[in-house]
Amino acid sequence: xxxxxxxxxxxxxxxxxxxxxxxxxxxxxxxxxxxxxxxxxxxxxxxxxxxxxxxxxxxxxxxxxxxxxxxxxxxxxxxxxxxxxxxxxxxxxxxxxxxxxxxxxxxxxxxxxxxxx
Numbered sequence: 572x573x574x575x576x577x578x579x580x581x582x583x584x585x586x587x588x589x590x591x592x593x594x595x596x597x598x599x600x601x602x603x604x605x606x607x608x609x610x611x612x613x614x615x616x617x618x619x620x621x622x623x624x625x626x627x628x629x630x631x632x633x634x635x636x637x638x639x640x641x642x643x644x645x646x647x648x649x650x651x652x653x654x655x656x657x658x659x660x661x662x663x664x665x666x667x668x669x670x671x672x673x674x675x676x677x678x679x680x681x682x683x684x685x686x687x688x
Contacts, residue, residue: 575598575606577610581626582610582611584681585643585644586612591640592643593636593642595646598615598618599611599663601620601621603617604616616642619658623661633666637667644681644682645682654669672683672684
């Protein structure tokens with residue numbers, strides 16, 4: 572069974588940063604998104620469906636949502652998550668890594684999509 576615990580620091584960050592955003596956070600796969608959404612009570616986008624292999628959203632769609640301020644944080648892979656997925660999910664992960672700085676929060680890489688570098 573996978574660890575579904577979310578670190579208190581990550582829960583607090585997402586919860587406190589949710590106001591004004593359609594999605595408080597996005598992450599690859601619903602298995603990673605569900606614990607975040609349950610812990611925070613805020614909407615979390617599951618990129619690529621259950622395990623990150625579905626073609627939704629596309630990179631272009633995600634870029635548009637991120638640059639429009641609709642998504643606050645991208646939560647990257649941790650030891651308890653699937654990782655970068657494939658297809659569009661992998662492209663989105665690579666785009667985020669190329670344009671935003673990572674911060675370690677509760678053992679996972681978190682990217683603030685409102686602060687491009």
